[in-house]
Amino acid sequence: MNSKAAAAPMPDWDLVQAFLAVVEAGSLTRAATQLNTSQPTLSRQIAALEAQTGAALFERTTRGLSLTEAGEALVEPARRMQAAAQALSLAVAGRAQTLAGTVRLTASEMMSAYVLPPVLAQLRTAHPEIEIELVATNRIDNLLAREADIAIRMVRPEQGSLVTRHVADYPLGFYAHADYLAGRPPVTPNTLADHDWVGLDQSPQLIDGFRAAGFAIDRHFFAFRCDNQIVGWEAVRAGLGIGITMQRVAARDPDLVRLLPEFAVPPLPVWLTAHRELRATPRMRIAFDALATALAA
Structure with missing residues (x-):
């Protein structure tokens, strides 16, 4: 009989990555989204890693998933394994001399x-x-x-x-489609509330910007709201209201009119x-x- 203890099998790297993603996300759903995979697939990966280690790694709580004692012990070795894999990947990529x-x-x-x-x-x-x-x-x-x-x-x-x-600073501006502006009152600092605005839904970025400029607004100031900035910009181009974007983007559409040039909007x-x-x-x-x-x- 061999007196040496059998070496434990090396954990599968894909399973370790799945484990770390769940640790950092705190839930299977968020981790699956970040990994661009499904929750059942991720659950199977965690179960496979638990089978390899012989211990449960997570337990469910009212706030989601929490690490067990065995899971806590695995976190730092898994992160060292991740760092080594990243270093190896970078070293290989950095030596690829072909175009x-x-x-x-x-x-x-x-x-x-x-x-x-x-x-x-x-x-x-x-x-x-x-x-x-x-x-x-x-x-x-x-x-x-x-x-x-x-x-x-x-x-x-x-x-x-x-x-x-730092390659550039892109100027921003306020814009609206000519069809939206037709027949409406001029857009001035005193008539902002008389116009329809295109803004963000969950993000407070634009609200904070207006408030910093001295305009006390809330989310209802924006008649159309969407956090997808492409959708928001296409809404401006369709005439739903006034929006803000990079001047180099707005310059591509001759039907757009720049508004409020006196406002010093910080560049991007x-x-x-x-x-x-x-x-x-x-x-x-x-x-x-x-x-x-x-x-x-």
Whole structure:
């Protein structure tokens, strides 16, 4: 009989990732959404990991899922495993010297829909061997976790291990369709409440901005509300009311009229970020530099 104890099997990395997602999200539903999978699939993954470890990892409470003692003991080793996998992935990606391959970008919905398509068309024309994946989301994806290779953000990233470049400040403005304005009173600081406005639903961003400018409004100030900014902008273009967007986006529609130019709306900063190791990869460097040039134009 072998006196040495049999080594425990290495946990499946996909199961560990599922476990960490549930830990961070606090529920199967939120974790499944973040992983872009179904709740039953995620439940099976957690059950499989529990079978491998021989212990229950979560218990249900009135507030959702909480870790058991065995689950608590697994969190830090799982995070070390995640960090090692991320470091390995970055090292491999940083040494890929061929241009052929995929560049995964993430940007806001408005940037993805109205600014990036012609920029990416130019990039593809110049380098057809580079494939592009674009994650259009207002959520700030984690470059360190390789959710994206390059991010276009409207806030400066805080992670010190990222290459960060401030490429532009995009002016914003108030706009309405000419059909909406026809026959209505002029739009002035004194007649704001006499007009229909297009705003956000759950997000307080616009309400906070108006209040900071001295206008005490609430959500009912906006006759049309939607947190999807593309839908909101298309509502402005359809004549539902007055909205705010990047001047470079509004300039594409000759039927839109800029309003209240005397209002000093803070510009939208544009930051381009990538992981330092990825800048050593030719296709990543080419994509990063092309984006920086085009977005600054």
